Amino acid sequence: MSLGIINELEGRLSYMKQQETLKKPDWLRIKLATDGNFAEIKNMMRSKTLHTVCEEARCPNIYECWANRTATFMILGDICTRACRFCAVKTGMPTELDLDEPERVAEAAEQMGLQHCVVTSVARDDLKDGGASIFAATVHAIRKRMPFCRVEVLIPDFLGNKDALQIVMDANPDILNHNVETVERLSDRVRARAKYSRTMELLKRAKEMKPKIPTKSSIMLGVGEEWDEILQTMDDLRANDVNILTLGQYLQPSPNHLPIVRYVHPDEFAKLKEEGLKRGFRHVESAPLVRSSYHAHEQTDSAHAAIAADTEEAGFNREASSGACSSSM
Helix, strand or coil, rough: HHHCCCCHHHHHHHHHHHHHHHHHHHHHHHCCCHHHHHHHHHHHHHHCCCEHHHHHHHCCCCHHHCCCCEEEEEEECCCCCCCCCCCEEEEECCCCCCCCCCHHHHHHHHHHCCCEEEEECCCCCCCCCCCCCHHHHHHHHHHHHCCCCCCEEEEEHHHHHHHHHHHHHHHCCEEEEECCCCHHHHHHHHCCCHHHHHHHHHHHHHHHCCCCCCCEEEEEECCCHHHHHHHHHHHHHHHHHEEEEEEEEEECCHHHHCCCCCCCHHHHHHHHHHHHHHHHHHCEEEECCCCCCCHHHHHHHHHHHHHHHHHHHHHHHHHHHHHHHHCCC
């Protein structure tokens, strides 16, 4: 018997044992809403050969979001060069790069009449810039068709390539999102090739490159993290001036993926939201079914308003300080 078959059997056995002890709670029930908007968006994505993270990652909010005509576009194909243990996206070696994809995303966003467009991607470690140029081209294409549409990018870490990050930041997205996913102790186990320290460095660099662009990150709960570790991750994100935080329950995509250690009660999510706001995050989304792009437009509005207020206050304080010095001379 091959090692691969043995690992698969062990995974299924672990899953069966888990199901005996872990029963999905009532608060994780998903409301199906496959109305006309849902079908229209699905057909549009197919006709333009586009992918969404909503489908590829099996997001639990797909019915609600598509019914409300919102979607997160996934560019650079549907094959990821990494194999993170929590993610349902296909893994392997991509075979091509679609240079026309940015324009098709912009067309779809225009047809949907989006006011806030989220663009993410698979990891493309096979590309020199990790796909950063396609991210930038997509931002530009959307803005050309829809000047008043806000564009949020949820990027991979580009293996720490600073030049690749600069390409994305120079496109001036309205928000830069990069997910830490889990606490430092579990990072190597949960994520493939990604590093906790690299994530923090990317978020730090993004803010240094464009201080007025809000940054955002997400933590999934239920994979074995401890309370104090969650708070430490919050502190690490705030130390790098991250503005927006989302927290949600990890749901196992298949028996071969990372098992769920526990279901986190909504009351605990509520307490974590309080902790996040106390630490200075400008917006915190924290609930079992929250995902990185859930209510993204609301997150961006509050973060931009807060950064603008901080900038105005800092300018006022500098003027006041300057005036005090000149009057005392």
